[in-house]
Each structure stands twice: as structure tokens, then as C-alpha cells.
Amino acid sequence: MSIRFDILPSDAVPIYRQIVEQVRRRIASGSLAAGEELPSVRALALEHAINPMTVSKAYSLLEAEGLLERRRGMGMVVAAVRPTRSVAQRQALLEPALQAAAQQALELGLTPAQAQQQFAHCLERALAGAENPPENAP
Amino acid sequence: MSIRFDILPSDAVPIYRQIVEQVRRRIASGSLAAGEELPSVRALALEHAINPMTVSKAYSLLEAEGLLERRRGMGMVVAAVRPTRSVAQRQALLEPALQAAAQQALELGLTPAQAQQQFAHCLERALAGAENPPENAP
Amino acid sequence: MSIRFDILPSDAVPIYRQIVEQVRRRIASGSLAAGEELPSVRALALEHAINPMTVSKAYSLLEAEGLLERRRGMGMVVAAVRPTRSVAQRQALLEPALQAAAQQALELGLTPAQAQQQFAHCLERALAGAENPPENAP
């Protein structure tokens, strides 16, 4: 298993975009290394019970973006030209989500301290979840 | 003026929803008090160069939700029945945004400390922006 | 009629890519100006008897590329940020086609003079065709 995607079919963000963004972030973090193979369109579609075209759309966008390369007859691999990004570059990818959360926090009348404490809890839970991923047979 | 909306027409979240959610949060925080008037559909549409029907749709949803009331000849006002919510209730409204950000941070390979520090900066900037809002005629 | 697409459904190059490339070149040449509206997905699909999703795919790629912008509820327009390109930049877009042709010419044992003369004829014919486009009712 080269990569585990978290797909939530009923999420507000479309499935193909969930895939695109997860691949983007995992390439940025180096958890997807250059040259690494991605699961085949059909395999990923089967695994998450979604349509192959939905997966294909995501892969095509990532190819157009230069993050993935098509090895004809052999699936998609992470493009070789991407160096692992610096912390600052990775933080830039996180910025929009944090800005949105910050604005919401203030509109809700929460103090920065309250928002930060809550975010710390979210990070702890996410970390715990990542270490103990939900399995079909734990 | 009763309320300043931050409208980003080309944001991923649709305009009417930006309005709905901002009103929800500001009522929850008490920054929009019961009985307070909202800008008229036409005024808000003009100010942000958006379609009046879009504003109208947002107001109608908020009315159906019981957060706003239509006062004949006076436009929409904040409904009287809504008490300001507790900190915990307001944090619940913030939770989804923070969870999404937390998951993204981990996928990017950032440490919780790095993410928290960045969030602190976002809060500072948002706070500064809220106190010195950009004006057309300062 | 804002733009006339030449779509050849049975060409080797896929339909969506014919659209993408024609839009790219016409924006580069300025024949599609910034802010100009493109035909709606449905209109273009009807006109050429192709599936709306095929057109939509082309438009989405051009949006991802930054050449088009979505005006929600109002179709696609040429993005404002693109200045008219220099001759050199437009020639760069033509280069791959010319390089392929040059290599083929040499493999065919044609002299550069023979190939250039033939290309001149092609340009003349293409120019004549562009000035007298085939009409349903000429």
C-alpha cells in the first residue's frame, strides 16, 4: 500500500478535489516521494466505491500541474522534478485554511487564546487518529 | 453601519453562504444584537457588486432559520429570541474549520508546534484587520 | 458570435484538447481579449453536436491554467491578468509543431528549400481559408 487516501464521499468538497489536495500535500511533505507509484485508477475507485472517472479526473489535474507523470501502460508516478519543500513552503499551503479559521474565530467572539487552545486539541486528536488509523480489522 | 461583511466573490464558498455564515457567527457572538437592523438587500448588493438575488437568498435562509425577522418597511432585523451562545457553543461552530486545518497540517508534515505558531500569526493579523478595516474613503 | 471554434470530432487529437489549444492560441494572439465571454458549455456542445461534459472539461483545464475565469452563474470569461504576448512568446507556442515538421522533412529526404516552399503554400491556403470560412449558407 503506497498511500492511504481519506475520501469522504459526502463531504462538501468534491471527491476529485479531496484526492488532488491530499496528493499535493503529501508530495510537499515528502510522504509521497519522487518516482513513487500511485494506486491505479481502478484500484482506488474500487477501494472507495467511487467512479473510475472521478479518480481519473483528479490524476489528470495533478498531471497538468506537473506533480504526477504518466508512465504509459504503467500508471502514474510522482514527478521527479519536485524537491522536498521547505517548512515555509509547506506553511504557505496551510495558510488559507488557517486564515479562514482565524476569521471565523473572531466573528464568533472567541479570544485568540480560546481559538489556539481549541486548535491544539484538534491537532492532538488528528495526530492520534493518524497513528491509529481506523482499520477494517484492527 | 450595523455590520461589515467580508465578501470574496471568487472564493470557493458561494457568496450567499459567506453571508449566511457570517451572520450566524456574529449573532452567536453577540456582535449582532437582537433587534439590530441589517443592511438592505440593495445596499449590500451594490456595496459588493453582487447580485441582489444572492443577498436575498441569504436573508431568506436566515429568516427560515429563525435568526432574522422581516419587519415590514424596515428590512431585516435580528430576531429577538436568540440569546448569545456560550463559549463552548461558539467553539462548536469553529470546530470544523479547525479540524480541517489540523488534518492538512499533518499531511503537510508540519509539527503541531509549527502549525500552532502559524495559527497565532493568522489570529493576530485577522485581529488587526478587524480593528482597521479597509475603507473606500478613510 | 464571440469566437469560432474549428472542431474536428474525428481528428486524432481529442476534442477537448482542440478547444484548449485553440483558446490558448487565440488568447496569446489577442483575438480573444481579456474579459471577453466564451460561448456557454451548452451552446458550444449543441453547435458542434458534442457532449457538454467534453466542453466543460476543456473549460475547466483552461481555468486551472489561469487563462479563463468562472463568473458564477454567468459563464466563463478570459482572465484579466494576461497581457498580449510578444511575437517571441507566440513563436514559442508554435515551435513544437515546426520542429516535428522539420524532423519529418529531413527524414523524408526533402531539402530545406523544398520543405520551406511547401510550408509557404500551406500558409497561403490556411490564410485563404481563414478569410473565406466555410459557411452553411455561403
Added chain:
Amino acid sequence: MSIRFDILPSDAVPIYRQIVEQVRRRIASGSLAAGEELPSVRALALEHAINPMTVSKAYSLLEAEGLLERRRGMGMVVAAVRPTRSVAQRQALLEPALQAAAQQALELGLTPAQAQQQFAHCLERALAGAENPPENAP
């Protein structure tokens, strides 16, 4: 060595077709003479790091077309029955590439003179490249 193939595995045109078309053109030009041997499937596959089945497919197509013949124990040789074609016949094989380039040039807003000058440069470079082919061990 009887023939140098230019294989670009990540080109839009599939590998087997690159081989087929190059052989076709070089037979038409006489640069591949009747009776001449082609590199073995294995040798060609190794040299360009491509799949032997891909080479085999190209050779089989050329055999079905009557351009190549299978000599037992000797690999493929150019069929004897093909006379070198006239200039006009060879130009006919070049026509599609030139027409595509001509149409693109006009869509890009280039003048015929600009396109022709650029094509002349491409021919020069291609000629230089053919005379001084890149070698692994010069």
C-alpha cells in the same frame, strides 16, 4: 548501425507509432535501402529503455504494410519491392504536419513571413542535429 531512431517516450505520439512513421519516411527517402537490416527488437528496446513488445508491435505493423520482411534468423530487412518515392509523394507525407503548423501560426496571429522564418531555423537546427547526433560515447 543501419538506422538511428529518435524516440521520445513521453511524447504525445505513442512510441510504436514513432518507430513506424520514422521507418516509413526513411524508406520513402531511400535512406533505408531495400534489403537493409533493421536493429533487432531486443537491441532497439534496450537502447531506448522501452518495452520489447512495443518495438515488436511497430515491426509487425510495418511487415503487414509490406515495408519490412522477416528473414529467418536475420531479423527484419527492408522489403525489396519498394522503390524510392518521388519528391511529390514524399511531400504528400509531410503535408499534414505542415498544415497543422500553418493553422496554429495563423491562430497565434503570426504573419506568414514570421512563421516561415521560424521554420527555416527549425530546419537548420534539425539538419545540424542529424549531422552531429548525440552519442553516449563520442
Added chain:
DNA sequence: GTGGTCTAGACCACT
């Protein structure tokens, strides 16, 4: 086995 393309049709969301 791999991905690509296109179709037909449904449903949703936004303005």
C-alpha cells in the same frame, strides 16, 4: 494490466 475519451443522463448549486 494501465489510463484516455466520449456519451447519456441525472442531480446539484449558483446567480
Added chain:
DNA sequence: GTGGTCTAGACCACG
């Protein structure tokens, strides 16, 4: 009216 998303299924092309 606009585009977006997804599905189901077909067929093709490549290795």
C-alpha cells in the same frame, strides 16, 4: 440561464 459533479458504461490505445 450558468457551470460542477458524479455515475454507468462503452470503446480505444498503449505496454
